[in-house]
Amino acid sequence: MTDKAPVFETLGCRLNAYETEAMRKLSQQAGVSDTVVINTCAVTKEAVRQAKQKIRRLKREHPDRKLIVTGCAAQVKADDFAAMAEVDLVIGNHEKLDPASWARVAHGQNDRIQVSDIMARKAVNSPLIDGFGTRARAYVQVQNGCDHRCTFCIIPYGRGNSRSVPAATVVEQVRRLRDKGFNEIVLTGVDMTSWGADLDGAPRLGDLVMGILDGVPDLPRLRISSIDSIEADPALIEAICHRDRLMPHLHLSLQAGDNMILKRMKRRHAREDAIAFCETIRAARPEITFGADLIAGFPTETDEMFENSIRLVKECGLTWLHVFPYSSREGTPAARMPQLDKATIKARAARLREAGEGRVAQYLRAQIGKTAPLLMENPRMGRTPGFAPVFLDSDQPVGQIVTAQITGVEGNQLVGTT
Numbered sequence: 001m002t003d004k005a006p007v008f009e010t011l012g013c014r015l016n017a018y019e020t021e022a023m024r025k026l027s028q029q030a031g032v033s034d035t036v037v038i039n040t041c042a043v044t045k046e047a048v049r050q051a052k053q054k055i056r057r058l059k060r061e062h063p064d065r066k067l068i069v070t071g072c073a074a075q076v077k078a079d080d081f082a083a084m085a086e087v088d089l090v091i092g093n094h095e096k097l098d099p100a101s102w103a104r105v106a107h108g109q110n111d112r113i114q115v116s117d118i119m120a121r122k123a124v125n126s127p128l129i130d131g132f133g134t135r136a137r138a139y140v141q142v143q144n145g146c147d148h149r150c151t152f153c154i155i156p157y158g159r160g161n162s163r164s165v166p167a168a169t170v171v172e173q174v175r176r177l178r179d180k181g182f183n184e185i186v187l188t189g190v191d192m193t194s195w196g197a198d199l200d201g202a203p204r205l206g207d208l209v210m211g212i213l214d215g216v217p218d219l220p221r222l223r224i225s226s227i228d229s230i231e232a233d234p235a236l237i238e239a240i241c242h243r244d245r246l247m248p249h250l251h252l253s254l255q256a257g258d259n260m261i262l263k264r265m266k267r268r269h270a271r272e273d274a275i276a277f278c279e280t281i282r283a284a285r286p287e288i289t290f291g292a293d294l295i296a297g298f299p300t301e302t303d304e305m306f307e308n309s310i311r312l313v314k315e316c317g318l319t320w321l322h323v324f325p326y327s328s329r330e331g332t333p334a335a336r337m338p339q340l341d342k343a344t345i346k347a348r349a350a351r352l353r354e355a356g357e358g359r360v361a362q363y364l365r366a367q368i369g370k371t372a373p374l375l376m377e378n379p380r381m382g383r384t385p386g387f388a389p390v391f392l393d394s395d396q397p398v399g400q401i402v403t404a405q406i407t408g409v410e411g412n413q414l415v416g417t418t
């Protein structure tokens, strides 16, 4: 690789991480050089602010390189980014995975803004990748976009409606990465449980998961990034409960624990559904760990309603919490609802994080004395199937699976020996 190869900076989600690897390949195939590409996120106001900050830093670090902005922030705020002096080109979420875009970049034939109407897209580009930088696990896109319109969420406006990657393409991608030596693959998307709805015969996510496990029998570990539990199909539940190579770790898009708030968010589940889902899975697979996205301080949320979110952490037995202080997104229905004051939002987010930390500490203590296979993420740290980080007392090969004895807890990590 020449030092003129494009430099990539990725913000945001696992889907962005996959797309960066795809752009890296497409740009190299097109012969793009002397370029910096930043793949942005728009999930919160803070994410957009960070993107602008990174752009200024990248331009200082690479003054002679062309700077391209892409990703969800570029898709929803193209003019804002095009107005920045540091920016040479703004490319949309569809265009970034289109080989023709990179051919234009390579030949300097660019309109400053190349962002099309993402809602008009009926299919998703899914270039096959052959690696994932220096990461121990690889992310594979199975779906993009979302048909739902949760009242707080900007994502559909950045990513369009739901589009599925055909099963054969996904299995071929997993096969290819397995052949490159990856021991763990993470399936990613925006609203993964809607996978297949736009494909012939409307297969479900569970069918795809079973297809991957059967189609790539030598893949030791398959992981699902995030799901909407209310939309989990029977085959998916079967795979989660009974297929050992599907990791016993699910990240749930729960968002809140109060039914009135869930209604005002336009979510499709009630708190009772979330609790029942976790109980069903845990009854069949006791070692399962759950993570969840939870928003603190959604408009109109009372103290009592918030207590229902706090209670949900215990009632679902959640371990890994991603807590989001509510951030109003211009153009979303929730932004027009009566907002809570910042101090209340901040305080509630702190309480939720505290509840999460308590759960993590409890979970980690319960692992002491157990033996676990770890996927090594760096020479001294690997993760269990339940996604717990374990620090070892000796160097181990990155990307390999090693068996460790868990001997203790240090801070919010486990320690162990091989």
Ligand code: SF4
Pocket (backbone or CB within 6 Å): 146, 147, 148, 149, 150, 153, 154, 155, 156, 190, 191, 253
């Ligand atoms: S399901 Fe809701 S929160 Fe998730 S991406 Fe779609 S609109 Fe956003």
